[in-house]
Amino acid sequence: MIEILDPRLKRLHLQTGVMPAKPKLDQLPTYEVFLQVKEPRPFKHEGCVHATSLEMALVFAKEQYSRRGICSGIWVAATKDLIVTEYTDNATDVYDHFNSVGDCKGKEYSIFHMIKRGTQHSYAGIVNADSPENALGCAKSLIERKKPVLNVWLVETAAMLKTAEEDKAIWETTPEKLFREAIDYKTAEKLKSFKEKQ
């Protein structure tokens, strides 16, 4: 054990001893984040953030998933609002387990597909239906797919929060932040002149 080196930490009078167990929800519920790198590529699932509302989730998602690299849009939805099918094996289309539905009217659902294990769920389209089960049946008939789908997530579109057109300004300065890029740290010249002097 050594004395604290950072004067700012010294001034804090650090907490010691056993900390009580965190209460339930101390770390807040989770929201799933979908991100579009560039138009017109599909929105893809990136991961989750912990927040208490869609607005807070969007702010955290922007910071967590789009502070590096390019981005043209973010959608968030509470994890509890997503409906998830079973995973199937690679050759089997999960839609085989659902009957097609013809009468597709009602709430709008956003549909996300996974076509290979290990990859991310990707936005596949919207359907209207009167229940989540029927939304799967409608997606089966209405959403075109070239490969078997292993897993589907769906969420009522109204339960998502999406960045608006004018929000895109938040990413305008990202390319200027070169200090976050490997390319901005060149050492070849320095090394070369160092070696020449040796």
Next chain:
Amino acid sequence: MYGGGYLFEKTNVSELENEDQEQLALFEARIERGEKIEAQDWMPALYRKQLIRMIEQHAHSEIIGALPEGTWITRAPGFKRKLGLMAKVQDEVGHGQLLYSAAETLGKSREAMIDDLINGRSKYSNIFNYPAYTWADSCFISWLVDAGAIVNQVANSKGSYAPYCRALERICIEEAFHLKFGHHAVTYLATGTPKQKQMMQEALNRWWAPMLQFFGPPDKESAHSEILMRWKVKILSNDDTRQQWLDMYVPKIWELGLTIPDENLRKNEATGKWEYTEPDWEEFVKVINGDGLCNKERLNVRKTAEKRGEWVRRAILSRASNKEYVTPLA
């Protein structure tokens, strides 16, 4: 930033006898075919337990690893270095969040993981129990500790658990900048004034042994990893990652005119392996069990952050429109 060593509980393979043998065979066949396991798939309890342990320790390492570097942000030489280091430390904390989320998909809440960290029940990378005395120590971490973590993370991103692999792929992309930033900072010190060069050399002397320990004890002393390798939880052995790092970075350290503090360090051309003086493994065990230079300070800083943030979390929760926790999906 995570190295390796001391990751797992002793693996008791007899636990597998209670598993559904048919499911277990399908699970193992899936991994054998090179397919990933997703969060909602069936998995043996032992796989779940060891993965939670590993990913959680990795997450803690990111959060605690931000401390010895973070302390140098305000004192970094020049505005550009401050910006770079601040962005790097922010990345590390972001990696912690990604990893906590990946571990959460296996059913352990973030509350429970943080409780275990701050009360000393969970480990993190041992190297962060050493102090960053000077700016050069911070540069060593940025370049060479990150380099060690990258060797490990690139390997683990080929593992079997999909949510962890996805988090690691993202992390590895971001780490490319850390590595260049660190190398740049070390290069400027090592090729700078005599005083700067001396400062860098002294940091290298301090960090060399903890760096070798970073990859974990020699393979002959951590023999319980066979099943973890078969399940692609662990991809490279401790010695493999250590050798890879030595192979990639020793020449780059020498190129800067720095002296590595080990007279026995050499590459055996016949075996293709690096030979070196073993670091003090008894000290490693002592430090990992809590008796290092900074263990208490690191945890106390986290405890203080938890305590000081408590009212904020309580306030936002009281107005929350959503108070329903469900396990994150992927």
